[in-house]
Amino acid sequence: MTQQSLPRPEDRRRVISLLVDNHSGVLARVSSLFNRRGFNIDSLTVSATNDPAVSRITVSTHGNDRDIDQLILQTERLEVSRQVFELDLENSLQRELLLLKVACGSRQRAELKEIASIYKAKIIDLSPDSMVLELTGKPEKIDAFLKMFSEYEILELCRTGVTALERGGKHEHIQKPPQEIRDYQFPMPGRGLAGGASSQ
Amino acid sequence: MRLTGSQIFVEVLIEQGVDILFGYPGGAVLNLYDELYKSSDRIQTVLTAHEQGASHAADGYARATGRTGVVLATSGPGATNLVTGIATAYMDSVPMVAFTGNVATSLIGRDSFQEAYIEGITLPITKHNYTVRRVEDLADTMRSAFRIAQSGRKGPVLVDIPKDVTANSCEFTPKEPELIRTVTQVNDALARQAAAMINEAQRPLVCFGGGVRSAAGCQPLRALLEKADIPATHTLMAAGVLDYGDPRNLGMLGMHGCFTANKAMAEADLVLAIGTRFSDRVALNPETFTSAKVIQIDIDPSEMGKNIALDLSITGDASYVLQAILPYVEPALHKDWMAQIVAWRKMDYRPIDSDRVLRPHQLIDELCRQAGPEAVYVTDVGQHQLWAAQYLHHTKSRGFLTSGGLGTMGFGYGAAIGAQMALGRRQRVIMLTGDGSFHMNLNEGCTAVSYQLPIITVIFNNQVLGMVRQWQTSFYGKRYSSTDPHRKTDFVKVAEGFGAKGYRAATLEEFRTALADALQQEGPSWIDCRIDKDERVLPMIPGGGDIRDIIME
Numbered sequence A: 001m002t003q004q005s006l007p008r009p010e011d012r013r014r015v016i017s018l019l020v021d022n023h024s025g026v027l028a029r030v031s032s033l034f035n036r037r038g039f040n041i042d043s044l045t046v047s048a049t050n051d052p053a054v055s056r057i058t059v060s061t062h063g064n065d066r067d068i069d070q071l072i073l074q075t076e077r078l079e080v081s082r083q084v085f086e087l088d089l090e091n092s093l094q095r096e097l098l099l100l101k102v103a104c105g106s107r108q109r110a111e112l113k114e115i116a117s118i119y120k121a122k123i124i125d126l127s128p129d130s131m132v133l134e135l136t137g138k139p140e141k142i143d144a145f146l147k148m149f150s151e152y153e154i155l156e157l158c159r160t161g162v163t164a165l166e167r168g169g170k171h172e173h174i175q176k177p178p179q180e181i182r183d184y185q186f187p188m189p190g191r192g193l194a195g196g197a198s199s200q
Numbered sequence B: 001m002r003l004t005g006s007q008i009f010v011e012v013l014i015e016q017g018v019d020i021l022f023g024y025p026g027g028a029v030l031n032l033y034d035e036l037y038k039s040s041d042r043i044q045t046v047l048t049a050h051e052q053g054a055s056h057a058a059d060g061y062a063r064a065t066g067r068t069g070v071v072l073a074t075s076g077p078g079a080t081n082l083v084t085g086i087a088t089a090y091m092d093s094v095p096m097v098a099f100t101g102n103v104a105t106s107l108i109g110r111d112s113f114q115e116a117y118i119e120g121i122t123l124p125i126t127k128h129n130y131t132v133r134r135v136e137d138l139a140d141t142m143r144s145a146f147r148i149a150q151s152g153r154k155g156p157v158l159v160d161i162p163k164d165v166t167a168n169s170c171e172f173t174p175k176e177p178e179l180i181r182t183v184t185q186v187n188d189a190l191a192r193q194a195a196a197m198i199n200e201a202q203r204p205l206v207c208f209g210g211g212v213r214s215a216a217g218c219q220p221l222r223a224l225l226e227k228a229d230i231p232a233t234h235t236l237m238a239a240g241v242l243d244y245g246d247p248r249n250l251g252m253l254g255m256h257g258c259f260t261a262n263k264a265m266a267e268a269d270l271v272l273a274i275g276t277r278f279s280d281r282v283a284l285n286p287e288t289f290t291s292a293k294v295i296q297i298d299i300d301p302s303e304m305g306k307n308i309a310l311d312l313s314i315t316g317d318a319s320y321v322l323q324a325i326l327p328y329v330e331p332a333l334h335k336d337w338m339a340q341i342v343a344w345r346k347m348d349y350r351p352i353d354s355d356r357v358l359r360p361h362q363l364i365d366e367l368c369r370q371a372g373p374e375a376v377y378v379t380d381v382g383q384h385q386l387w388a389a390q391y392l393h394h395t396k397s398r399g400f401l402t403s404g405g406l407g408t409m410g411f412g413y414g415a416a417i418g419a420q421m422a423l424g425r426r427q428r429v430i431m432l433t434g435d436g437s438f439h440m441n442l443n444e445g446c447t448a449v450s451y452q453l454p455i456i457t458v459i460f461n462n463q464v465l466g467m468v469r470q471w472q473t474s475f476y477g478k479r480y481s482s483t484d485p486h487r488k489t490d491f492v493k494v495a496e497g498f499g500a501k502g503y504r505a506a507t508l509e510e511f512r513t514a515l516a517d518a519l520q521q522e523g524p525s526w527i528d529c530r531i532d533k534d535e536r537v538l539p540m541i542p543g544g545g546d547i548r549d550i551i552m553e
């Protein structure tokens, strides 16, 4: 593992969407590139899209503009990537799912139920000494929700990571530079050595 | 037409214009080699001593011609032996397609005999790679590999072919090779903006790198320098693109670049960077490296501003971008700036001749005098490599083959074989190596003998790992840890053992005679040239430093 650098003051939370070929091994290419280039990934989700040939990778990270430009340019360079773009946090819809298991005896049930109802979280499992809550929302909402549990004993916790779409109609984000067609090979330099002398 | 995977392999190679394939056989590629045997009138196979040599040969072939080099190795150890060669090509953006055999698809993933997950191993050192799991996919996968290797920023692509895929058969439809796509459209507004910046500049400087060599032509660069009277400096990768004697050619930039080039970089008010990525060996300290405005032209958008801050970037093939800019550039004369440069030049480091011992610069002068500016010079890695870059009188843009990005010792002999095979025996190919580097891959001497390649190798024998030792001299209190191996190798006897010709030279006169004789040989030869172990590469700017830290003596 590459040592990950601490966030700097100018870093902001960023969400990047990658539309990539839907093949085996594509995720390995993308995540290997992140690791190699030292990008710090907070969360990553992969999902199918309406086009069976394409899958969508949503990456949530922290960085300044220059880091993010580099991340986009580097991932665009992969043969398997089709479109890579940053989602504007204002104009996009972001959701994350949380499953949270807290220790909870019969005396704490009412308090926890109240927190859940304020955040519109669902209680999806209850046992004599624990409770599992489910919450969907923006990452900030989930962070805020989790803060409410500082006084409780969290047994286990799982977040899916951000998945996101832009608002409004379909967007095109072709950034690969325009390409033109050129001759396919350089002129032949003439066949190897006189008569292609081969010792085999 | 129904063909086996092996037949398809050969047909697609021929369709893609491949004339020579470097490689080494083994169990997983027996079917492929059998088919190559039957087609030996259409495609020449070259057997090296080691797969690493084959990969460097494919690389040398590509660097010398601009065409895609092709290498083939068997599964497992054959494939892993290619790794250094592929990484070398990747770092220097050399178009190459590497084919590896693999165990049959039914055995993949079971730690079968000679199985290696080469797709995973080479993932970060290829532009792209494939495992072909069905014979039906073989032809199109190979075609994609050749297209990707040559498109945009060039580089190596690996295709892994399991053994059953080479044996199975399917319908094959011949196709014309796809045309290569590259970035040739240039935004006119950007071109005007770049030209305006050039027209305004008082102290403009062009800095070009390996991207110019792979661009369709270097002519627009020369035209620009002439029209706007701009001096130019280059990176290691672009030695030879401009004539050695051209007054606007300041020579090499960076850690071992000359004083004038580094000084001009620091003092310029506009730097036009073309096909160079400002690596840490060039922009040693990206903050203080230059205070100029910077325009970067590169085919790879991800290079823009990667290492230093930019004022303008234009993505595209260098020669097309320059052609687009050129009409807007006004003819100019930068008299003061050029006078300043002439003055700096007087301060450049000049090695002193000796009539007693062999000195590197004198050796290289003599080499150039006899072998001529049209020769292709190949180097290994170390002090000798930088002396070669500093003192060779280049005039050919594909006449200097060196491992710049990865700095691979042992690159030279394989690359020289590739270049000589590609260009034919009438082309003079010279290899400059060090005793350390030559020890790494001199096994390929046997390949040069088998194919009767008249490669002349000049061994800069300082008896030490000079480059590393130089750092120990300067920065580690002369503690020569593992750089002084006390080897007793007799390179003349080694040459004889291989069936090559060996010479020894301790003085310039001996070198002159040995080289003259070597130039008459039909086959390979090498000259063991004794130089002092305390010879250093100068000037030098230590890593992270700038022109103020330059060491000149």
Ligand SMILES: Cc1ncc(C[n+]2csc(CCOP(=O)(O)OP(=O)(O)O)c2C)c(N)n1
Binding pocket: B380, B381, B382, B383, B384, B385, B407, B408, B409, B410, B433, B434, B435, B436, B437, B438, B460, B462, B464, B465, B466, B467, B468
């Ligand atoms: C494969 C590899 N291993 C190690 C190095 C580190 N290295 C760079 S230069 C050098 C010494 C090269 O010695 P030699 O070939 O004798 O050249 P000289 O510097 O003496 O001219 C070494 C060990 C390298 N570049 N490549």
Ligand SMILES: [Mg+2]
Binding pocket: B382, B434, B435, B436, B460, B461, B462, B463, B464, B465, B466
């Ligand atoms: Mg040496």
